[in-house]
Amino acid sequence: MTRVSLGDASLTNILARQGAALRAEVQSASAEVTTGKYQDIAQALRGDVSPVLAIDASLARLAAFKTTATDAAFQTAAQQAAITGLSSLASGITTTLLGSRDFPTPVQVNSIAADARGRLASAVGLLNSQASGRAVFSGMATDTAPLGGSDDLLAALELAAAGSTTAGQVSAAVTIWFASATGYGTFYRGAAALSPTPIALGESADLFTTALDPAIRDTLAGFAMAALLDRGILTGDAGERAILAQTAGRQLLTSEDSRITLAARIGTVEAQIETARTRNASEETALATLRLDIGSVDSYEAATRLETARAQLESLYLVTARVSRLSLVEFLR
Numbered sequence: 001m002t003r004v005s006l007g008d009a010s011l012t013n014i015l016a017r018q019g020a021a022l023r024a025e026v027q028s029a030s031a032e033v034t035t036g037k038y039q040d041i042a043q044a045l046r047g048d049v050s051p052v053l054a055i056d057a058s059l060a061r062l063a064a065f066k067t068t069a070t071d072a073a074f075q076t077a078a079q080q081a082a083i084t085g086l087s088s089l090a091s092g093i094t095t096t097l098l099g100s101r102d103f104p105t106p107v108q109v110n111s112i113a114a115d116a117r118g119r120l121a122s123a124v125g126l127l128n129s130q131a132s133g134r135a136v137f138s139g140m141a142t143d144t145a146p147l148g149g150s151d152d153l154l155a156a157l158e159l160a161a162a163g164s165t166t167a168g169q170v171s172a173a174v175t176i177w178f179a180s181a182t183g184y185g186t187f188y189r190g191a192a193a194l195s196p197t198p199i200a201l202g203e204s205a206d207l208f209t210t211a212l213d214p215a216i217r218d219t220l221a222g223f224a225m226a227a228l229l230d231r232g233i234l235t236g237d238a239g240e241r242a243i244l245a246q247t248a249g250r251q252l253l254t255s256e257d258s259r260i261t262l263a264a265r266i267g268t269v270e271a272q273i274e275t276a277r278t279r280n281a282s283e284e285t286a287l288a289t290l291r292l293d294i295g296s297v298d299s300y301e302a303a304t305r306l307e308t309a310r311a312q313l314e315s316l317y318l319v320t321a322r323v324s325r326l327s328l329v330e331f332l333r
Helices: 008-035 050-091 094-098 106-127 150-160 167-179 214-230 238-295 299-324 328-332
Strands: 197-200 203-205
Touching (some): 050 214, 050 238, 106 150, 106 238, 150 214, 167 214
């Protein structure tokens, strides 16, 4: 009978390859036992990784939605806080302005005018507020504050009302300036409203509010009418000054409904964003769990493979050791 034998070099190479393969199997099984995850998920799924790729794509999309929805939430929260602040500033002075014609002395009109000027500055500051370093009332020009300083605004209004001798003329000039594209429209430094922001699959949040909103314009106009008195408009005519203060109070009172409506609209968007964020978070948790289940190894099976590979490796080491001790004398025995 013909016998086929292997040379020493060939046998050594075979043993080396088998040793390397078994060591790799031991390392892989050991890692799977430790981490609970497949080292080669493609092999575990027999090459069909499409479910994993689909889940990973969905998780990546949800991560993007998480970022945009968080930014949108910051934006609307800052806007809501600013509108609430505007309403608080207005409510704190409206009643006093409405009763200005009953003031016995011009000193009281001057006092309320100074208060209005300070509130105008605070209102401008609220509208120039930022969220995460982005101006929230500038539309797409998020790197630019939407309004200049309150003193610049009053200076422009003084120019617009130059020559006015009655409260009616001043209030008309202020109203026209705030409604004009060459007046307040030029004073506004922002841009058009932001495009709808995607917050979930097939859903976007409309971040429409800028400092050009009529509710904001009308509120600023009310503050500005009264603040102009502190700049000396209609000086020398106490009666007309008191009438202008009262007109400013009516302007702030009239604009209250529009501020409430604007706050409600922003609140609706806030609720939409929060609902989307909650839904996205639930979906992300479910997908992450599914992804973990797909990539998880059976701990018992992995431990069995590890012990089997270790035993085979130990046996190979014994064979290798015996082969390495062979000599001619031992062969002839």
